[in-house]
Amino acid sequence: EIPLKYGADRLGKRSDAAMQKFRDNRLGAFIHWGLYAIPGGEWNGKVYNGAAEWLKSWAKVPSDEWMKLMDQWNPQNFDARAWAKMARQMGVKYVKITTKHHEGFCLWPSKYTKYTVTNTPYKRDILGELVKAYNDEGIDVHFYFSVMDWSHPDYRYDIKSKEDEEAFSRFLEFTDNQLKELATRYPTVKDFWFDGTWDASIKKNGWWTAHVEKMLKDLVPGVTINSRLRADDYGKRHFDSNGHLMGDYESGYERRLPDPVKDLKVTRWDWEACMTVPENQWGYHKDWTLSYVKTPLEVLERIVHAVSMGGNMVVNFGPQPDGDFRPEEKQLAESIGRWMKKYGECIYGCDYSGWEKQAWGYYTRKGKDVYMVVFNPPYSKHLVVKTPVGTEIVKAVTVNGGKDVKITETARNEYNVDMPDKDPGEPFVIKLETKEKT
Ligand SMILES: C#C[C@@H]1N[C@@H](C)[C@@H](O)[C@H]1O
Numbered sequence: 529e530i531p532l533k534y535g536a537d538r539l540g541k542r543s544d545a546a547m548q549k550f551r552d553n554r555l556g557a558f559i560h561w562g563l564y565a566i567p568g569g570e571w572n573g574k575v576y577n578g579a580a581e582w583l584k585s586w587a588k589v590p591s592d593e594w595m596k597l598m599d600q601w602n603p604q605n606f607d608a609r610a611w612a613k614m615a616r617q618m619g620v621k622y623v624k625i626t627t628k629h630h631e632g633f634c635l636w637p638s639k640y641t642k643y644t645v646t647n648t649p650y651k652r653d654i655l656g657e658l659v660k661a662y663n664d665e666g667i668d669v670h671f672y673f674s675v676m677d678w679s680h681p682d683y684r685y686d687i688k689s690k691e692d693e694e695a696f697s698r699f700l701e702f703t704d705n706q707l708k709e710l711a712t713r714y715p716t717v718k719d720f721w722f723d724g725t726w727d728a729s730i731k732k733n734g735w736w737t738a739h740v741e742k743m744l745k746d747l748v749p750g751v752t753i754n755s756r757l758r759a760d761d762y763g764k765r766h767f768d769s770n771g772h773l774m775g776d777y778e779s780g781y782e783r784r785l786p787d788p789v790k791d792l793k794v795t796r797w798d799w800e801a802c803m804t805v806p807e808n809q810w811g812y813h814k815d816w817t818l819s820y821v822k823t824p825l826e827v828l829e830r831i832v833h834a835v836s837m838g839g840n841m842v843v844n845f846g847p848q849p850d851g852d853f854r855p856e857e858k859q860l861a862e863s864i865g866r867w868m869k870k871y872g873e874c875i876y877g878c879d880y881s882g883w884e885k886q887a888w889g890y891y892t893r894k895g896k897d898v899y900m901v902v903f904n905p906p907y908s909k910h911l912v913v914k915t916p917v918g919t920e921i922v923k924a925v926t927v928n929g930g931k932d933v934k935i936t937e938t939a940r941n942e943y944n945v946d947m948p949d950k951d952p953g954e955p956f957v958i959k960l961e962t963k964e965k966t
Pocket residue numbers: 560579581582723782802810
């Protein structure tokens with residue numbers, strides 16, 4: 529192996545209780561909320577198709593002009609407790625909040641910059657209110673933090689001169705201070721999800737990314753850190769130059785998922801995917817007709833797909849500038865929540881089954897129980913199941929009904945599992961109780 533000072537500091541999955549809780553949570557929500565919600569994808573009368581939280585970039589708005597949006601930041605309909613209730617009803621176990629996105633506007637009263645909620649008509653510590661409201665509902669809070677900061681004069685995309693080096697050194701100290709501020713002001717935070725770490729300037733400072741991981745883990749025992757923060761001695765990201773995962777879970781699956789047959793390698797480490805409901809909108813965009821908007825069933829399938837491969841899924845919400853959610857997002861949360869109430873036992877605390885994927889849907893596993901999550905019922909009315917050699921199915925019951933399901937062994941380690949008598953009219957779940965053949 530290549531000797532590394534700033535590579536992975538651990539081989540294999542973390543086995544402590546905090547990481548197990550991260551894993552067991554399985555379903556999270558992303559909140560992308562910042563100044564970008566105010567223009568909602570439109571600038572000087574032109575609507576941009578690109579991601580709304582990148583509007584400053586698409587419309588080439590100078591930072592001092594963009595930050596004037598702070599004068600309009602006054603979300604009168606913001607109600608942290610209502611947000612937390614909506615998350616609980618959706619069945620999410622954690623929420624990732626953009627503390628600061630690329631624009632550099634902070635949802636907490638940071639003392640290291642003037643670009644914070646304090647200096648807006650609204651004034652209040654939005655992040656603090658959200659942390660309390662979600663925690664009061666038993667929901668873990670994760671902090672999204674963008675290292676790239678378009679508002680900071682010392683940010684550099686690359687280091688090409690002594691001046692760059694000195695400026696970026698000041699920038700890294702500023703960033704350390706903000707991270708220490710977040711970790712100490714909000715000690716119940718469970719995770720830091722770093723973004724905006726792809727520039728050469730950060731890849732050339734792998735040491736700093738290793739320092740940040742250690743600093744936060746010293747400040748918040750048990751905290752999890754995503755792989756996207758990390759670069760090693762040679763600028764390799766996510767996986768170090770020896771192929772070992774850095775951070776505590778892989779965070780490369782943004783708006784995409786590993787293939788259930790070809791990408792089974794991901795079951796060897798922890799990972800978390802995140803997804804948008806439109807094709808690519810994280811922040812609030814006023815016009816969702818500009819791209820395809822996934823139905824609740826399409827969102828649900830992605831959630832199950834991730835868990836079936838031993839991953840978490842975070843579904844994104846982009847609150848309106850007034851602090852309320854758009855109707856489509858409220859309906860999505862309700863719809864997912866209704867399903868989770870009936871079938872969530874196949875999601876929470878579940879993992880990759882180790883069984884061969886079948887066309888009718890996905891497997892998840894909890895101990896000796898294997899769940900069949902059926903999205904594509906076959907005309908044959910039989911759900912084919914192939915168990916690993918040495919495993920047999922003892923019993924099959926419907927989840928959310930507890931009715932026995934007939935299973936017929938058709939060949940060695942092959943079974944036909946009957947479909948429920950009455951079509952549930954939605955993706956349904958059958959629990960298989962298994963035992964090892966003696
Ligand atoms: C690119 C990019 C960013 N990464 C996603 C999680 C959003 O924050 C998007 O703006």
